[in-house]
Amino acid sequence: MKQEIRITGFGGQGIILAGVIVGKAASIYAEKNATMTQSYGPEARGSSCSTQVIIDEQDILYPYIRESDVLVALSQEGYAKFVGELKPGGTLIYDEDLVNLGEAKKDLKLFPIQAQRIAETDLGRRIVTNIVMLGYFTAASEAVPKEAMIEAIKTSVPKGTIELNLQAFERGYDEHAQRQGKK
């Protein structure tokens, strides 16, 4: 089944790396086709940025999102810009400290998390916010197998940070079960 995924936030949050990890997990470790593209402005930090990952068993001809299945939002600006492209019944995964849904579309599956807070307080490193989010994304969206994501993280993050990043991933992954349990 074709999956169109967008991850959005600010430059510096590791959005592009998150897209690379999802695409690599799907294409190299889960044996599907995955095309990752990115868009950003001329600024290096702080501007709005987003990555798109298309996952499919078929050849991917059109490399951009036409109607997204999953939106992962780590900034208000990114959320506002891209929530409209989510298909009816689509999955919205967002950091509830960073994104105020306002009058959200009614027919979305909502998955809030406090990824940045978890990264700062539980893991002591704000820089792994993106990986906490990927853990949560993996559990909530089921778009890519967990094992494939773990392999992709191991081969994508700097050596010496693998353990921290895997912890961040597991923490985000477990957050999904915890939140579902509370419902």
Add this chain to the structure above:
Amino acid sequence: MKADSEGVRTGIHYLDGDRAAAEGAIAAGCRFFAGYPITPSTESAEHISERFPQVGGIFIQMEDEIGSITAVIGAAWGGARSMTVTSGPGISLMMENIGLAAMLETPCVIANVQRGGPSTGLPTMVGQADVMQARWGSHGDYEIIAYAPESPQEAFDLTVKAFNMSERYRTPVIVLLDECVGHMVEKVTIPEADEIEIEPRRLTKAPIGEYLPYAYGEDLVPDMALAGMGYRFHVTGLTHDERGYPDMSEACQEWLVPRLLEKIRANADDIIQFVEEDTEGADVVVLSYGISARVSRLAIQMAREKGLKVGFLRLQAVWPFPEKRIAELAKQIRSFVVVEINLGQIFYEVQRCAAGQCETLLSPHAGGGVHRPENILKVIEKGAKAK
């Protein structure tokens, strides 16, 4: 000969087109890079700067693009396989000395990751409007070779080919990526070194004292001597005789320049590379290259669902142009639909080659994004009704 295994990162990678082109260059034996990083080609230069220390290559960040291409030409005459990578304003600055490379018959590779223009245009966004510039951007008469990959995998494969063709025909070769392919990340499979064929440099075997740098044989390509091999020789951008000395006469110009063109034109069948699908019995043939070719395929699928007979011709080599094949197809079909992210460049080449035998229609895009398949579909539908 086979590729040097030291430079070939055999395996399955998840790479963008910029980095895949860089890996292709290193696999092809490139060990000299001079460049001035510019979006959207920077990843390529960055990747080479990381990889070259591992393989004994020389990476120089130059003062500008004019210095970059000049160093690349110098390195080739010193014996290196050399390249530079640039975009937009950078490729414009390189144009004078791309002509020098053509005139000196210097093997080298220039990757241009096209962005929206003119001028500074859209630094981080896609364009395909440098196609005619690639052909004749420098002054004077010459022919060029240019390849346009549609994916990171092809960026690897065609960069290897670009190096091989630059050696075989002693000419600068341009790899015309576009921002979309350059920044798109996909699976790239790099084969074993012994599966990658590498064209050796055409070095002279003439005895010292008898070498003529621009004497040539049947294939019109002279053999090269490198600085330090012991030969005394001279190369110049001025019109030169077979000794390489300036001879600014009408007769010498007539002796030299037609051959510069003819060595590419006469060997076009060896250089040209395209993919042709379902053209037999087609009413419309969609012709495209680079990222636009992929998007076109989606439009073709949509057209077939509507019962239209649509074939596909994807240019992997943009220059030289597959004139013969276009002319043959023009007699069999109702129309060509040319899809490119510019306002008509290859379109006019197709129209010229079709020579009125069929309609030629353009699906244009000014840049900053790729075509919406629906817009291509509309042109295909129009083309299917052509007489």
